[in-house]
Amino acid sequence: MALTKIKGQNFRVFIGGSAVPEATNCSVQMTGNMEDASTKDTEGDYTSESMVSKSWQVQVDSYEATATAIKALLTRFNGGAAVSVGFDQTETTAGSQNRTAAQADFARTGQALLTDVSIVANNRATITVSTTYQGTGALS
Amino acid sequence: MSLQTDRIFLEALNASLRITALVGDRIYPIAVPGSDEDVLNTPLPYLVVTFEPLTNLSETKDNPYQGDEDRVTIGIEVAAESPDDLTDLAELVRSEVDTFMQTYTPAAGDEDLTSLIPLGYDFSTTEKTYDWLKPCYFMTLRYQCDTNV
Numbered sequence: 513m514a515l516t517k518i519k520g521q522n523f524r525v526f527i528g529g530s531a532v533p534e535a536t537n538c539s540v541q542m543t544g545n546m547e548d549a550s551t552k553d554t555e556g557d558y559t560s561e562s563m564v565s566k567s568w569q570v571q572v573d574s575y576e577a578t579a580t581a582i583k584a585l586l587t588r589f590n591g592g593a594a595v596s597v598g599f600d601q602t603e604t605t606a607g608s609q610n611r612t613a614a615q616a617d618f619a620r621t622g623q624a625l626l627t628d629v630s631i632v633a634n635n636r637a638t639i640t641v642s643t644t645y646q647g648t649g650a651l652s
Numbered sequence: 653m654s655l656q657t658d659r660i661f662l663e664a665l666n667a668s669l670r671i672t673a674l675v676g677d678r679i680y681p682i683a684v685p686g687s688d689e690d691v692l693n694t695p696l697p698y699l700v701v702t703f704e705p706l707t708n709l710s711e712t713k714d715n716p717y718q719g720d721e722d723r724v725t726i727g728i729e730v731a732a733e734s735p736d737d738l739t740d741l742a743e744l745v746r747s748e749v750d751t752f753m754q755t756y757t758p759a760a761g762d763e764d765l766t767s768l769i770p771l772g773y774d775f776s777t778t779e780k781t782y783d784w785l786k787p788c789y790f791m792t793l794r795y796q797c798d799t800n801v
Contacts, residue, residue, distance in 0.1 A: 609714040
């Protein structure tokens with residue numbers, strides 16, 4: 513039996529518990545920060561690595577370019593406080609706009625800082641708002 | 653509303669006294685009505701407003717089936733008896749449509765068509781050419797419009 517693959521519209525980023533509205537793309541990046549622990553005792557040509565820390569970040573693009581939404585982003589950016597950021601699968605049901613969290617097994621949430629805000633406003637094109645949240649603490 | 657974009661262009665042309673002074677009521681949606689013979693017998697000059705293919709834009713995860721903006725291309729075919737008449741009428745149409753879109757306010761008692769005004773458009777034209785069957789000179793002014801669904 514073929515496994516059901518999750519479609520992009522049903523993998524969404526949640527900020528403060530709510531799916532980012534009018535999102536077009538999102539990505540989640542988890543990185544293991546490595547240290548070369550090689551010593552003179554290490555034999556052969558290859559380094560001996562160890563993971564000394566882990567970090568994560570979430571990036572999301574959306575067309576949510578209302579005055580209220582932009583002001584809220586700027587307030588969050590200036591405030592510098594961590595917010596709840598996570599990702600989850602969403603349910604496709606009529607009227608839900610694919611925003612209802614399905615509480616999937618892989619869903620994760622953590623605290624993160626808004627580190628990048630990019631507002632791109634090309635002439636006659638829909639304004640795109642891109643944000644990056646850098647995790648602080650575990651994504652669990 | 654995007655599927656009604658041609659309506660606002662017809663309104664723009666019919667609202668211009670300078671245009672109707674030249675073409676009278678010969679401003680047609682989609683095509684000159686009637687048979688081939690009717691088309692051949694239609695007096696010059698005349699205008700035909702066409703609706704070219706529509707593309708939906710701005711799809712988001714909120715609605716993977718349809719975005720909230722469309723791109724619609726409206727054509728205004730200009731047919732005239734001489735090259736000079738063709739150029740003059742095309743220039744007039746270009747100018748009058750632009751003015752209409754930027755200054756439109758519904759007259760008292762008329763239906764308000766503000767929602768049909770495009771968010772913006774790119775303007776282009778086809779080449780000027782000659783139809784030896786009718787015969788006439790003609791070209792099409794093209795407006796690639798961004799509109800709300």
